Amino acid sequence: xxxVIIGVDLGGTKIKTGAINGDGEVLCAPVHVATGGxxxxxxxxxxxxxxxxxxxGIIECPVGDVAGIGIGSTGPLDIDAGMILECPQLPTMHFFxxxxxxRDHFKVPVFxxxxxxxxxxxxxxxxxxxxxxxxVGFTLGTGIGCAVVLEKKILHGSTGTAGEIWPSPYxxxxxxxxxxxxxxxxxxxxxxxxxxxxxxxxxLADTGDEKALQTxxxxxxxxxxxxAWAINLIDPEIIVLGGSIAEAYKFFKTSMEENIQKWVxxxxxxxxxxxPAGLSDNxxxxxxxxxxxxxx
Numbered sequence: 001x002x003x004v005i006i007g008v009d010l011g012g013t014k015i016k017t018g019a020i021n022g023d024g025e026v027l028c029a030p031v032h033v034a035t036g037g038x039x040x041x042x043x044x045x046x047x048x049x050x051x052x053x054x055x056x057g058i059i060e061c062p063v064g065d066v067a068g069i070g071i072g073s074t075g076p077l078d079i080d081a082g083m084i085l086e087c088p089q090l091p092t093m094h095f096f097x098x099x100x101x102x103r104d105h106f107k108v109p110v111f112x113x114x115x116x117x118x119x120x121x122x123x124x125x126x127x128x129x130x131x132x133x134x135x136v137g138f139t140l141g142t143g144i145g146c147a148v149v150l151e152k153k154i155l156h157g158s159t160g161t162a163g164e165i166w167p168s169p170y171x172x173x174x175x176x177x178x179x180x181x182x183x184x185x186x187x188x189x190x191x192x193x194x195x196x197x198x199x200x201x202x203x204l205a206d207t208g209d210e211k212a213l214q215t216x217x218x219x220x221x222x223x224x225x226x227x228a229w230a231i232n233l234i235d236p237e238i239i240v241l242g243g244s245i246a247e248a249y250k251f252f253k254t255s256m257e258e259n260i261q262k263w264v265x266x267x268x269x270x271x272x273x274x275x276p277a278g279l280s281d282n283x284x285x286x287x288x289x290x291x292x293x294x295x296x
Contacts, residue, residue, distance in 0.1 A: 122287025
């Protein structure tokens with residue numbers, strides 16, 4: 001593909017928009033804007049369209065040279081309809097026809113999928129899982145997402161919600177209560193009595209702070225549970241961890257791996273690798289852009 005491809009990573013707290021070419025080369029630094037998830041849906045759409053226009057301005061590309069726009073959105077979604085369903089992180093956009101709205105604005109093909117699916121799909125095409133036939137990935141950020149890519153095809157399930165593990169029961173609540181940015185803050189408060197963001201706790205761990213390091217160690221124990229279930233259920237070649245929380249991989253790697261070893265079948269406990277996303281924080285918008293490559 002010779003034309004430019006735009007990818008939009010729509011999360012509960014931020015929107016990241018970037019451009020790639022057909023070889024997966026990132027054409028400029030991505031544009032970041034706050035989502036404002038509690039504000040009216042029309043305002044969020046305006047931020048998306050403005051961010052796309054900003055990227056096109058940076059790379060000096062007219063809309064006519066855009067092959068398409070891919071959107072990876074926090075879910076759940078109606079993927080066929082291109083619609084956000086009852087999404088806790090975007091309460092003002094329930095049943096919002098996002099794909100058609102963006103398509104009508106730019107007059108180019110638009111494709112939409114779950115943000116976790118996009119991130120892991122991008123990793124399968126251009127990142128840490130390139131050339132792998134069976135991939136499971138987790139996105140760790142505001143919430144937890146999961147995706148399965150088999151033979152370079154995203155597994156959607158019968159209702160398009162395969163991988164929506166966030167409400168799954170775990171301990172006193174759901175898995176997302178423990179394996180998410182809010183979960184990191186919750187663990188830290190239980191240890192220190194203080195309230196801090198996951199970013200603050202990451203920075204403290206970087207200085208060697210014992211309470212922060214203990215927080216990430218406990219986080220690794222919790223994360224090992226869904227990872228072990230995924231390995232036992234799917235038997236993938238590789239597990240990829242993406243999202244902002246995965247930047248702390250070095251702090252929770254050991255405790256996660258130790259607990260995975262306890263809970264998975266013998267052969268995959270030796271063979272299956274768990275790795276951080278190779279595309280780093282760009283994986284979301286690159287994966288969204290890959291939707292265009294997949295469909296055109």
